[in-house]
Structures are given as structure tokens and as C-alpha cells.
Amino acid sequence: xxxxxxxxxxxxxxxxxxxxxxxxxAWLFANGPGKVSTLLLPPLGKVLELFGQLxxxxxxxxxxxxxxxxMLIAFVSxxxxxxxxxxxxxxxxxxxRTIEPxxxxxxxxxLFLFYPLFLLWFGAGPESKITLAAVSTxxxxxxxxxxxxxxxxxxxxxxxxxxxASRRQTDWLIKLRASLPMLASAFRVGAAYSITxxxxxxxxxxxxxxxxxxxxxxxxFNVSQAxxxxxxxxxxxxxxxxxxxxxxxxxxAAGVG
Amino acid sequence: MAITATDLGVxxxxxxxxxxxxxxxxxxxxxxxEFVTLIGPSxxxxxxxxxxxxxxxxPTSGQVAVDDKPVTAPDPWRAAFIFQDYSLxxxxxxxxxxxxxxxxxxxxxxxxQAKAMEMLELVGLANFAKxxxxxxxxxxxxxxxxxxxxxxxxxxLLMDEPFGALxxxxxxxxxxxxxRILTQNGKGVVMVTHSLDEAIFWADRIVVMSPRPxxxxxxxxxxxxxxxxxxxxxxxxxxxxxxxxFRLISEPVEETAADATAPTGAVALRGGRG
Numbered sequence: 457x458x459x460x461x462x463x464x465x466x467x468x469x470x471x472x473x474x475x476x477x478x479x480x481x482a483w484l485f486a487n488g489p490g491k492v493s494t495l496l497l498p499p500l501g502k503v504l505e506l507f508g509q510l511x512x513x514x515x516x517x518x519x520x521x522x523x524x525x526x527m528l529i530a531f532v533s534x535x536x537x538x539x540x541x542x543x544x545x546x547x548x549x550x551x552x553r554t555i556e557p558x559x560x561x562x563x564x565x566x567l568f569l570f571y572p573l574f575l576l577w578f579g580a581g582p583e584s585k586i587t588l589a590a591v592s593t594x595x596x597x598x599x600x601x602x603x604x605x606x607x608x609x610x611x612x613x614x615x616x617x618x619x620x621a622s623r624r625q626t627d628w629l630i631k632l633r634a635s636l637p638m639l640a641s642a643f644r645v646g647a648a649y650s651i652t653x654x655x656x657x658x659x660x661x662x663x664x665x666x667x668x669x670x671x672x673x674x675x676x677f678n679v680s681q682a683x684x685x686x687x688x689x690x691x692x693x694x695x696x697x698x699x700x701x702x703x704x705x706x707x708x709a710a711g712v713g
Numbered sequence: 714m715a716i717t718a719t720d721l722g723v724x725x726x727x728x729x730x731x732x733x734x735x736x737x738x739x740x741x742x743x744x745x746x747e748f749v750t751l752i753g754p755s756x757x758x759x760x761x762x763x764x765x766x767x768x769x770x771x772p773t774s775g776q777v778a779v780d781d782k783p784v785t786a787p788d789p790w791r792a793a794f795i796f797q798d799y800s801l802x803x804x805x806x807x808x809x810x811x812x813x814x815x816x817x818x819x820x821x822x823x824x825x826q827a828k829a830m831e832m833l834e835l836v837g838l839a840n841f842a843k844x845x846x847x848x849x850x851x852x853x854x855x856x857x858x859x860x861x862x863x864x865x866x867x868x869x870l871l872m873d874e875p876f877g878a879l880x881x882x883x884x885x886x887x888x889x890x891x892x893r894i895l896t897q898n899g900k901g902v903v904m905v906t907h908s909l910d911e912a913i914f915w916a917d918r919i920v921v922m923s924p925r926p927x928x929x930x931x932x933x934x935x936x937x938x939x940x941x942x943x944x945x946x947x948x949x950x951x952x953x954x955x956x957x958x959f960r961l962i963s964e965p966v967e968e969t970a971a972d973a974t975a976p977t978g979a980v981a982l983r984g985g986r987g
Contacts, residue, residue: 611800618769618787618794619814619861629816633804 498680506684515669516685520692523654523665526582527696530589531650535643538594542601542642543627556602562595571657580663589653593646600642604635640704647700651693666692714780714868714901716766716792717742722774723761734926735761739775741920741929743869748895748902748939750916752909754962758927759905760873766903767792767871789814792869793862797877799854801846801861807833808842811860825864832860835894852883859891863898870895872904876911888915889943896940909958913951914941921961931961 480500486492487499510516545555571588578584612634616626658667666689673681721739724732735758743749743766751759764770766777768784777784779791787794793814801810808829809816815825833839836856838849846854855875862870875891876884892915895902906912912919913935921931933954937945945951 611796611798612802614769614796615800615802615813616817618767618796619789619817619865620787621817625817630802633802636804 495677495679498683502680503683503687506680507687510681510684510688516688519665519669520688522582523658523667523692526585526654526658526665527589527650530586530593530654531647534590534593534597534646534650537590538597538642538646539601539639541594542598543605543632545598546602546605552602552606556599559595559599559602563599567592567595568653568656571660574657575661580661582662582665585654585657585662585665588657589650592653593649596649597642597646600645601635601639604638604642605631607638608634643704644700647696651696655689714791715742715744716777716779716784716869716901718762718766718775718777720775721762721765721772721777723758723765723770724773736765736772737926737928739927739929741766743901743903745868746899746901748915748917749904749920750912750918751903751905751920751922752907752912752958752962753922753927754924755907757922757924759922762922762927763871763873763903763905767794769794789862789865790818790867792871793865793867795855795858795862795870795872795875797874799846799851799858799878801854801857803846805845806842807838807844807846807849807857810846810857811864813861814865828864829860832864833857835863836860837890850883852879852887855879855887859894863894867900869901869903872902874905874907877907892940909955909962910946912958913954914946915939919954919958921958933957 483497483500486497487494541555542559545551568588570591571584574584574588578587608631612630613626616630621630654665655667658665659671660667662668662671666685670682670685670689673679673685718739718741721736721741722734723736724734726732739762741749741762751762753759761770765772766784768777768787771785784791801807802813805813808826811832812825812829815828820828830839830842833842836859838853838856838860841849841853846857849857855878858875876888879887888911902915904911904915916935917939919933919935920929921933922928923930935950935954937950
């Protein structure tokens with residue numbers, strides 16, 4: 457079947473639903489004939505019931521808000537700083553050569569291990585999560601944006617030059633626009649770093665957030681509750697992903713630039 | 714406006730491959746409204762010469778001047794480029810692509826849209842103003858590139874194998890259309906081509922270049938008013954010029970084969986840095 461036809465779209469969605477059904481089937485099998493202990497894997501029915509209660513409780517939404525704004529502040533500040541640094545660095549060979557390996561190092565290094573220090577500096581509240589997540593996120597964005605700005609097709613720069621663009625016009629109207637697709641993928645990686653860092657930090661030590669209530673439920677051996685919260689987190693991330701897709705959707709550049 | 718290249722030389726410097734002399738001792742004068750074609754074996758520096766004429770490339774020695782004023786940077790009002798690969802901006806509509814020079818010049822939205830629309834009408838693409846480049850065929854994209862250049866009302870058009878990437882039929886049709894437009898507007902044109910027929914059919918004067926280092930080895934005047942009918946191709950005059958060109962270009966073939974690729978990667982662009 458051809459991509460983009462109605463039948464193809466239906467097939468894709470069918471397969472997605474089938475994958476989900478398979479997961480649910482495996483869960484039900486483990487609960488029933490599989491005889492897996494309910495301590496390890498609570499019954500699906502109970503988890504869903506608890507999830508229902510969770511969604512109508514104010515506690516869930518309050519903590520979701522804490523997690524969401526921590527991520528957003530971390531991501532947006534890292535995106536702005538990272539893009540600016542990347543843009544500045546990409547303008548010179550020397551700068552790019554100096555900064556790119558640093559960015560790669562920060563990207564690969566487990567900066568999360570600095571969390572205890574951040575707790576010391578900023579306390580157990582959201583501030584320590586926001587700063588740690590912003591620091592973790594800025595590196596992949598710097599790296600991605602250096603690469604994005606340096607790989608602008610010289611054809612476009614030649615057009616800019618031949619048609620009299622000033623340096624500023626070349627930067628804004630040509631370079632920035634031409635590097636958007638690669639910038640978008642740097643932002644995606646950055647968003648993943650922000651989400652993971654904030655949630656993991658909340659699980660380890662915090663005063664609120666989805667990671668916090670998850671850790672609390674686990675520590676009290678309330679496994680069904682923990683699973684219900686996990687479902688909530690998974691759905692929350694799925695919504696974030698949809699929002700990101702919408703934000704970075706390429707409308708015109710079908711395959712080019 | 715006449716454009717003059719005096720003792721022009723261009724050397725591409727590369728640490729890995731050493732220096733490549735692309736142009737050497739080139740003297741060329743293009744008079745107002747004159748149509749000049751540049752022809753020669755691949756890698757002979759035709760495109761380099763064109764880029765240097767437009768100020769897109771700084772010559773290593775010699776100079777390019779317009780009415781005795783040296784050319785140091787591209788100026789689309791003076792000489793507008795039409796590139797071989799069209800090089801439209803894929804994220805802009807056809808109308809905005811045609812208007813890009815006016816956009817860079819800071820003209821108002823209304824003014825540049827009106828001018829761009831007029832030029833799209835000239836090349837028969839007014840219906841595609843709202844489309845994006847990938848929705849157009851190669852021939853149509855090249856017409857947009859022509860409209861983009863014409864929108865600047867330049868005194869000179871610099872065309873780098875403008876029909877090189879097109880199939881024979883499209884080439885002829887577009888060529889015919891273009892020759893009428895250009896002749897009616899009285900524009901001076903310098904066109905790089907590797908097609909003998911194109912070089913003769915369009916030109917007031919054919920400039921033949923040698924393989925690298927590129928030098929001008931011959932200039933042939935085609936003394937027949939433009940625009941020309943297709944009958945011209947069947948004429949004796951055309952046949953004679955064609956034969957001579959063929960001989961001039963095919964002679965040093967062994968030399969060319971050894972280093973046929975032009976070092977385009979080493980071309981330093983003026984203006985925006987890469």
C-alpha cells in the first residue's frame with residue numbers, strides 16, 4: 457500500500473492498536489494463567505480503577521503541574537541559551553572547534569550524577585530539578601544547533617550573497633530558516649533530556665511532582681497505585697510528544713532543506 | 714553599461730590538493746545589451762569567470778570593472794545571477810522566491826509582490842505564485858530563477874548553464890521563450906554553456922576557453938540579428954561556426970580528461986560566511 461493513502465493510515469493505526477492490545481493481553485495473561493505475584497504486577501483491573509480515581513483527584517493534577525512547569529522552564533531556557541551559543545559558535549571555525557567537543561562531552565556525560573550537589577545548592581524543591589534539567593538539556597541543543605547552522609546548504613548562502621543580502625539578513629532569513637529541520641531534531645533530543653531529568657530527580661528526592669508521588673507509592677509498597685501513576689506519566693509524556701510534533705511540523709519543505 | 718575583466722586570474726588554494734589555477738590572463742569586455750556565450754571543456758573555468766564578473770568571487774589577480782568602477786561585491790541591480798541548479802529557497806513560495814532580491818533590498822511588501830508577480834507573468838508562471846518550489850518541474854523552477862533575476866531589472870544577466878539540468882525538449886522550448894524575453898528587454902547577458910548549438914544560436918559573440926588554466930583562446934562574432942528563427946540552425950553560417958567550435962573544443966581532449974572536476978568546494982563566497 458502506498459504511503460499517505462487512507463488504507464495505509466488505517467493500517468498504521470491498526471498495528472498501533474494491535475501492539476497496545478498485545479501489551480494488555482500479556483498483562484492479563486500474567487495476572488491470570490501466568491500466576492505472576494500481584495506484588496510484582498498488580499491486576500490490571502485494579503490499576504485502572506486506581507488510575508480513574510487518580511485522574512479525578514486534585515493531588516494528581518497539582519503534581520503534574522509541578523512536573524510540567526519544571527520541564528518547561530528547564531527546556532525553554534536551555535533551548536534559548538543553547539541555540540544562541542550554537543549560533544555564535546557556528547560563526548567561526550575556531551569557536552566551533554573549541555565548543556563542539558565540549559558540547560559533545562556534556563551531552564554524553566551523566567550530568568545527573570551532579571544531582572546531590574544541585575540539591576545542596578538549590579534545596580529539595582523544584583529549583584534543583586529545573587537547574588539540573590536545564591544544564592543537562594543545554595548540551596545536546598548546543599551540539600545540535602552548531603551542526604544545524606554549519607550544515608546550511610551553501611547554495612542558499614550563494615543566493616543570499618548574489619542577491620544582495622546583508623549579514624543580518626543572511627543570518628535570519630537564510631541560515632536560521634534553512635537549519636530549522638535540524639534544529640527541530642536537536643530540540644526533540646533536548647526535550648527528552650528535560651523530561652527524563654526532571655522525573656528522575658523527582659523520584660530521588662523532592663517535595664512534589666509526578667516523580668514524587670510515584671516514589672511515595674513505591675516506598676509504601678503500594679504497587680497498584682505506583683502502576684496507576686506510571687500510566688499517568690506515560691500518557692502525560694505522550695501528550696507532550698504530540699505537542700512537540702505539532703510545534704516542529706515541517707509544512708512546506710517536503711524532503712528538501 | 715559595459716563590464717570589463719582585465720588580466721583576470723583566479724587561483725583556488727587547497728592545502729590537500731595544492732593550488733589550482735582556474736583562470737589566467739583573461740581579458741573580456743561585454744558591451745551594453747550584448748549577448749555573450751562562454752564555452753569550453755568542463756573545468757575550464759567558465760563558471761569561475763562568470764562568478765568573478767558578478768563579484769561573487771574575488772579574483773586572485775586583475776580586476777573586474779563596470780564603467781571603470783571596480784566590482785568588489787555582488788550587486789543584483791547591476792548583474793543578476795541565474796544558477797544552473799535554480800537554487801530556489803524551498804521554504805518560500807514562488808512569489809516570495811521571485812521577490813527575494815527586493816526583500817533583501819528592503820522594498821515594501823506591496824512593491825515587491827507587484828514586481829515579482831509581473832515577472833512571473835512574463836515567464837508564464839503567474840498561476841503558480843502561491844506554490845512551493847518542490848511542486849514545480851525543473852523547467853518551471855528555472856523560469857522562477859529567471860523571474861527572480863529579472864525582478865531586479867539588472868543591466869546584465871549572468872547565467873550559469875541555465876538549461877543544463879533540463880531535458881532536450883524543455884530546453885528548446887524554454888530557450889526559445891527566454892531568447893524572446895531577453896531580446897525584447899534589451900538585457901546584456903553572459904551565459905555559460907557546454908552546448909555548441911546554444912552557444913551559437915543565442916550569441917552576439919562566442920567566447921571559447923581553453924582547459925585549465927582557463928584562458929580565452931578565441932572569440933567568434935555571430936553576425937545575425939536576434940531573436941533568431943530556428944531556420945538559423947539549418948544555415949551554412951551556423952554549420953561553419955559549429956564545425957570550428959567543435960574543432961576548438963575537442964582538440965585538447967587528453968589534457969581535460971586528467972582533471973575534469975572543477976574544485977567547486979573551494980570557492981570562497983563573498984558576503985555571508987559559510
